[in-house]
Amino acid sequence: NLSFNFYASSCSVAEFLVRNTVRSATSSDPTIPGKLLRLFFHDCFVQGCDASVLIQGNSTEKSDPGNASLGGFSVIDTAKNAIENLCPATVSCADIVALAARDAVEAAGGPVVEIPTGRRDGKESMAANVRPNIIDTDFTLDQMIDAFSSKGLSIQDLVVLSGAHTIGASHCNAFNGRFQRDSKGNFEVIDASLDNSYAETLMNKCSSSESSSLTVSNDPETSAVFDNQYYRNLETHKGLFQTDSALMEDNRTRTMVEELASDEESFFQRWSESFVKLSMVGVRVGEDGEIRRSCSSVN
Ligand code: HEM
Ligand SMILES: [Ca+2]
Ligand SMILES: [Ca+2]
Incomplete structure (x- = not known):
């Protein structure tokens, strides 16, 4: 064990x-x-x-x-x-x-x-x-809950572990289906759970020529800091992925988001548990598996 x-x-x-x-x-x-x-x-x-x-x-x-x-x-x-x-x-x-x-x-x-x-x-x-x-970023909340539950993880684990998006960055293709330019070239939000001006900023970044390699911060406020800003972003409709915003759109998860947004101590405590x-998901112990000599290939 x-x-x-x-x-x-x-x-x-x-x-x-x-x-x-x-x-x-x-x-x-x-x-x-x-x-x-x-x-x-x-x-x-x-x-x-x-x-x-x-x-x-x-x-x-x-x-x-x-x-x-x-x-x-x-x-x-x-x-x-x-x-x-x-x-x-x-x-x-x-x-x-x-x-x-x-x-x-x-x-x-x-x-x-x-x-x-x-x-x-x-x-x-x-x-x-x-x-x-x-x-995938187009999953519904129910699909996410099912995916987590198949790994023995709860709805709370889903909300808490999604807080990982308080750091790091992502490529445009994971979220650029949430807005578009209309036929006149004007900006248009498709996903109503996304803040308008945030969406416009994202679209402008992603429409540059090198947008396939370009990355955008997951957390527009404190992208390098592991804090509870992710949940505050959800409250102001600045979740980067549809799957982030979805946590704010359903009663089963919104209350947890609000609690985590208001109490960083509580986020850190729950983070440790989740x-x-x-x-521990699906771990092999004892005689199962091996101790690899080189991490990129089996022995
Ligand atoms: C719940 C559903 C989740 C979805 C749909 C999702 C989706 C994504 C996507 C599409 C990216 C951007 C990848 C890229 O374009 O380079 C990303 C980034 C990231 N995700 Fe998630 N994720 C989820 C949950 C999690 C969880 C549970 C963790 C960790 C506990 C996590 C940690 C991260 C981190 C740290 C990044 C930034 C990666 C980097 O900076 O290179 N995500 N996620
Ligand atoms: Ca942060
Ligand atoms: Ca694995």
């Missing part, structure tokens, strides 16, 4: 090495925390938190278009190399991904969360598993 400080005797420096790697990577590239946090989410939702997302090759999860905008892989490799040097074949890539996401939140000013370790690495990774498990739950 998973336990706190699983590597206490086998590799007591493991957590320290991950934290150090995440900190130094973040200080030279502030986009790293968002990447590491999303990488972890995409790992856990596809075949559990087993580092299946890291495997390279034809038709692995990483090669699926649904994972094309993931990043942070080199940070995981750096941490793994540092750990392999001191404790060969001991610490799983699945734990490194989870610890790195945990440390990414801390590096961005969020809460310090203790997570259990002892995850084992999966031995397979299939592109075909990505689409059916990853939530993050630990996410980190």
Whole structure:
């Protein structure tokens, strides 16, 4: 089973090495925390938190278009190399991904969360598993609730973990269906749950020529800080994705959004609980799986 400080005797420096790697990577590239946090989410939702997302090759999860905008892989490799040097074949890539996401939140000013370790690495990774498990930005609230519930996660976990969008950035194609230019070239909002002037700002950014590589901050106010601003943005109709705004449009989730928007302590407390739950989705333990030598390929 998973336990706190699983590597206490086998590799007591493991957590320290991950934290150090995440900190130094973040200080030279502030986009790293968002990447590491999303990488972890995409790992856990596809075949559990087993580092299946890291495997390279034809038709692995990483090669699926649904994972094309993931990043942070080199940070995981750096941490793994540092750990392999001191404790060969001991610490799983699945734990490194989870610890790195945990440390990414801390590096961005969020809460310090203790997570259990002892995850084992999966031995397979299939592109075909990505689409059916990853939530698309056109999902309804019911579809999101179902997707979370299939991983043992509650409506509250959905609202709280969506707070991850308080950091990081996204490409225009994830939200530019929410507005358009009409035939006269005038700006027009399609999704009424989106604030007009925010939508217009987004459209102007996304209509530049390099818009397919361009990214926009998920949180227009404090994009580098892990705070509860995400929920305040939802209240002012500045959720970037339709799936963010949807949390404000339904009674089942609006009350939670309002509570989290008004109380950052409460967000941090709930984040810690939901993050630990996410980190345990579908984990392999004991003799299951393996301890990968290199995170990008099975042994
Ligand atoms: C609930 C449904 C969710 C949907 C529909 C969703 C969708 C997306 C999309 C489309 C992007 C932009 C990717 C890009 O264009 O590069 C994104 C970014 C991001 N998501 Fe989510 N997400 C969801 C939940 C989560 C959860 C639960 C987490 C983590 C716990 C998370 C963490 C992130 C982070 C940190 C980013 C920024 C990535 C970066 O800066 O590179 N998301 N999400
Ligand atoms: Ca996985
Ligand atoms: Ca923020």
